[in-house]
Amino acid sequence: MFATILKSRRHVWREWLISYLFLLPALSFFLLFVAYPMLKGVYISFFDYSLNNFDFIGLDNYKHLFQDKTFIQSMKNTILIVFIAVPLVIAFSIFVAMTIYKKNEFTRSFFRGVFYLPAVTSVVSITVVWASIYEPNFGILNYITSLFGAEPIAWLGNPHTALFAIIAVLITTSVGQPIILYVASVGNIPTSYIEAAQIDRATSGQIFRKIIWPMLMPTNLYIIVITTINTFQTFAIVQLLTAGGPLYKTSTVMYGVYEKAFMLGNFGLASAMGIILAVVIGIISFIQFRYLGSDVEY
Amino acid sequence: MKLNDQINVNNNLAQVQSSRKPKWLREMTGSAILSNILLFVFAILFIFPFYWIVSGAFKVQNVAVAIPPQWIPHEPTWDNFTTLFKNPVWKWTFNSFFIAFGEMIGVCLVASMAGYVLAKKSFPGRKIIFTMFVAAMALPKQVILVPLFTMIADFGWIDTYKALILPAIGWPFGIFLIKQFAQTLPSELIEAAKIDGCSELRLFYSIVLPLLKPAIGALAIFTFINAWNDYFSQLIMTRSTPMMTLPLGVATLKGEYTTPYGVLMAGAAFASIPMIAIFLLFQKSFTQGITMGAVKG
DSSP, X not given: OHHHHHHHHHHHHHHHHHHHHHHHHHHHHHIIIIIHHHHHHHHHTTEEXXXXXEEEOTTHHHHHHHHOHHHHHHHHHHHXXXXXXXXXXXXXXXXXXXXXXXXXXXXXXXXXXXXXXXXXXXXXXXXXXXXXXXXXXXXXXXXXXXXXXXXXXXXXXXXXXXXXXXXXXXXXXHSHHHHHHHHHHHHTSOHHHHHHHHHXXXXXXXXXXXXXXXXXXXXXXXXXXXXXXXXXXXXXXHHHHTTTOSTTTTOOHHHHHHIIIIISOOHHHHXXXXXHHHHHHHHHHXXXXXXXXXXXXX | OHHHHHHHHHHHHHHHHHHHSOHHHHTOOHHHHHHHHHHHHHHHHHHHHHHHHHHHHTSOHHHHTOSSOOSSOSSOOSHHHHHHTTSOHHHHHHHHHHHHHHHHHHHHHHHHHHHHHHHHOOOTTHHHHHHHHHHHHTSOGGGGHHHHHHHHHHHTOTXXXXXXXXXXXXXXXXXXXXXXXXXXXXXXXXHHHHHTTOOHHHHIIIIIHHHHHHHHHHHHHHHHHHHHTOHHHXXXXXXXXXXXXXXXXXXXXXXXXXXXXXXXXXXHHHHHHHHHHHHHHTHHHHHHHHHHHHSOO
């Protein structure tokens, strides 16, 4: 009796040890390359940290940023991008999912693939072609608008259009994943629910509002949170298409981080920007969870 | 009476006429037709940039900037590709593949080990560790790039493959995905093998890994594509031209004074081919990877 307890004790210990051995690689990589940089980011945001300096300056980086016009402009642009792009991405993805989910497997894969293409293709390829489409002198967009008698516009050079030109490209690269998720989750709704409603002569609008939409809520929450987090970090499209210009009109916070850290060599200030962005994202995600996710658990 | 007959005839006629239409058309209401037309318009708008890359790749500079544009190049030329390959394009391609494969293998191995024990074994700290991984996933990935860069620079790793491969393995999305999938596996099979005296490593290698195959496949393809397209990390961790990845290399082809559109388009086309091919070949796994990572649990 005693011996078996002792044996099973040892057995339990062995299980624990084995579990931790299996976790060891994941934990080491995580702690070294994710957790530690995160803490280090907070730490160096209190320093005047560049190639030659490493001096503690307390909250000066943060104070500086709240007076920095380019940072405030970048934050405004970023928030504007999120507020325009995220609802459009969600609406567009739901529209596509609702239109294709009943189609046969081949057609469904085809359209899913088409709308995913810009997301799998390197952002460099995407921006190369959009730069030529938006080009003011011979770009195809101005050629098409000129057929309707419009004056040519420097889409990426004009402070009034540049941000929207960026947002349009951003949307095409952001809808792929939401469409895949919405198609999967609309497909999971039991058809009997929808058929029952049809027998009761519910309109397709009613069916969408009363049956499909509520059943999409968990997917919605996930997609809205993920899309918001990604959109807040918009960087590559801006860096490749406009480099933040004209007059910081398209600069995003992430582009500002890049500029401060890797062009001006001010790592402390760049880290502080990153932290402010992380806090803003955290607050918005929290609000989204509270607002949309009362009955959803992850 | 006469009126009724008339209505009946009309009804019959309408039925006959409508039955001539194919079934899918008959089932469509007005709004369904409209949304299908919109769907096609959007699909064309999404495909057009890719068509424009390909057609642009075969245009010489003065054709590329011609007004009105040539929708189909009248005299297609390979010149742009000849110019493109004067750059170390094959080295860039190798770099991209090497980094993406490295990340893929590292992530799959580390994530399957961790995901398996988090799903199937009970030990103290399990919940805390899993919560920590999930919490980290919600954090904006790019925000840690600056401190990560300073750390990699301290290691002296800038401009090496490991600067891109190793940090990506720390990102816990894969662990989450494998754990979610492993939870659905029958524990009996694993227990039975253990009773047969199978060692833990053998058990993992010959029982668990094969069972995890669908999830690992999805994770592999997902990681590969993300690694290939992680432009920001590649931009800051790479310095020299021979160490550049394919997208990064193509981005440097922009001329200083004039933009060589044809060459850029050839580069953009060449850089997109591997990803589009991989996506089309593995669309199913890839779609699974995305939906698996989003399921609640």
